[in-house]
Amino acid sequence: MSNYRDDQIKHFADVFKALSNHNRLRMFLHLVTCCVPGTVGSFDAETGVSACVGDLGRDLEIVPSTVSHHIKELHRAGLIRMERRGQKIECWVDPVILRGLARFFQEPLK
C-alpha cells in the first residue's frame, strides 16, 4: 500500500540521504555558491570558477571516481542537473528543489 504523502516522505528521505555525506554536502554547497542558479554550465571564464566534475575534485580534493559517484547520487536525488559541454560535464544546482527544501522546513508535509 502506498499513498501520495508516503511517496513524498520517501522522496525527501532520499534527498536528505544525498546530503547526508560530508563530501557530497561539500560538493552541493560548492555548486550552490559557485554557480548562477538555472544557468546551464554556469562557467565564469574570468575567474576560472566552474562546476565540472574535475574542478569539483580539484577544489575539494576528492579523487575523480569518487566525485563521479557522488555526482551521480546528487543527480539521482534530483538535487543537481548536468550537461555535457565537450569533454567536460557541467553541473549546477536545481533552484526549484532548493526552494522546495526551504519550504519543507517552513511548512512540513501535513
Added chain:
Amino acid sequence: MSNYRDDQIKHFADVFKALSNHNRLRMFLHLVTCCVPGTVGSFDAETGVSACVGDLGRDLEIVPSTVSHHIKELHRAGLIRMERRGQKIECWVDPVILRGLARFFQEPLK
C-alpha cells in the same frame, strides 16, 4: 585541520543523515505536526494526541526498540528534545533547528 565552516558542514550532514531514513523522517514529521513547538510535553488531553515514544510506535507501526533507536538518533542530531514525564518520555521538535534548516536552503553556508 578543522575550521568553523567545515564543522558546520559536518553538523548539517549529520542532521540530514538523521532525516534520511524513511521511518525516522516519518517520526520527525509526526512530531512536527502533532506537537506545539516549544511546548514541553506538548500533550493534548482532549484529542489524545501525544508524542511519547510508545505513541509514535503505535501510530507509525514501528516496534519499540526501533523507535527508541531512532529517537536517540534524532536527539543526537539535535532535532528533537525529550523529557521524562512519569513513565512516559515526551518528545517534541526543537523549533530553533527547524528555522535553522529552512534558512540553510535559503542562504546556504557561504
Added chain:
DNA sequence: TCGATAGTTCGACATATATCGAAATATAAT
C-alpha cells in the same frame, strides 16, 4: 512489595555506503 506499563540496551543479521585504484569510454586537439 508486586505487577503492569514504558522505554532502553544488547546481540544478531542482512544490507547499504564510502572510498580507492585500475581499466574502460568519450571527446577534443594535433
Added chain:
DNA sequence: ATTATATTTCGATATATGTCGAACTATCGA
C-alpha cells in the same frame, strides 16, 4: 591515427545502518 584530457565503470574492502526479539531498567499504582 595518436595522444591527451575528462569522466565513468568495476571490483575490492572496510565500515555503517536498520531492524528485530529478548532481556533489562525505570516508574507508577494497587
